[in-house]
Amino acid sequence: MKLKAALIQMKVVEGKEENLRTAERMLHQAASEGARLLVLPEMFNVPYDNSFFPEYAEEYPGKTTEFLRSKAMELDVYIAGGSIPEREGDRIYNTSYIFSPxxxxxxxxxKAHLFDIDVxxxxxxxxxxxxxxxxxxxxFDVDGIKVGLIxxxxxxxxxxxxxxxxxGAQVVLVPAAFNMITGPAHWHLSARARALDNQVYMLMCSQSRNMESSYTAYGHSxxxxxxxxxxxxxxxxxxxLHxxxxxxxxxxxxxxLPLLKHRREDLY
Structure with a gap:
């Protein structure tokens, strides 16, 4: 089976409405160019900064998820909505929503592993x-192809x-926002290693680089x-990126190279 995917590397700024307009423009572009699965980056509607997450957080359904749902239907595509800050009760999560056509x-x-680092x-x-x-x-399934998301x-x-x-994953989507320290060191290495180890396609979708942001994404989707x-x-x-x-x-x-078949479950 074949599938055309598109990774949308967009600039994220202060202002949810402006970010949604950017996402809309680029989703339309990707769909018009023939993509069936459209992927947005991590925290695509909010600057990647702890100070913004509570303010931008939405319960489900909310403004951003309704935007994603309506665009999937309008464009007749699958949309993996990168991630947004999701509020549930007194907690906020870094959450990706995936909608069908x-x-x-x-x-x-x-997001299962929280980014707590001190370099x-x-x-x-x-x-x-x-x-x-x-x-x-x-x-989840996309036209019969099993897709995972982290x-x-x-x-x-x-x-x-x-x-x-x-x-059963054949494709793994990774909406992400590596930075200018971890990106040059580990971005390509991580993608290729996980792809090789599991013999899958790894699709890494980053925000574009915004030097005016408090957190500068590496880019290089x-x-x-x-x-x-x-x-x-x-x-x-x-x-x-198609x-x-x-x-x-x-x-x-x-x-x-049957790596998965050669695993020694009796040893590890």
């Missing part, structure tokens, strides 16, 4: 000051992607293939 919510992923001389960030972690992994820091925990692969190869990538500006998914290639690689 019929406007159905077919998947929802709350001396580099960057300090603690999502857990504001956000709560999700408790589930996420799989969010940013989730990719650093190999067992999480492996669980998706063992659950990319696709890595089941051989661990880098298929294509954007640079740092806004853009749409990716051709071919499940026959996954089957070919898994037959030639």
């Amino acid at each position: 019929q406007g159905e919510l077919i998947g929802k992923h709350r 001396k001389g580099g960057i300090t960030f603690k999502e857990s000051d504001v956000l709560s972690p999700g408790q589930e992994s996420t799989l 969010i940013c820091y989730d990719i650093r925990f190999p067992e999480f992607t492996r669980k998706l692969a063992l659950g 990319l696709a890595a293939g089941p051989w661990g190869d880098l298929i294509s990538e954007l640079e740092t500006d806004e853009g749409v 990716v051709a998914i071919d499940t026959d290639r996954i089957e070919k690689v898994r037959n030639e």
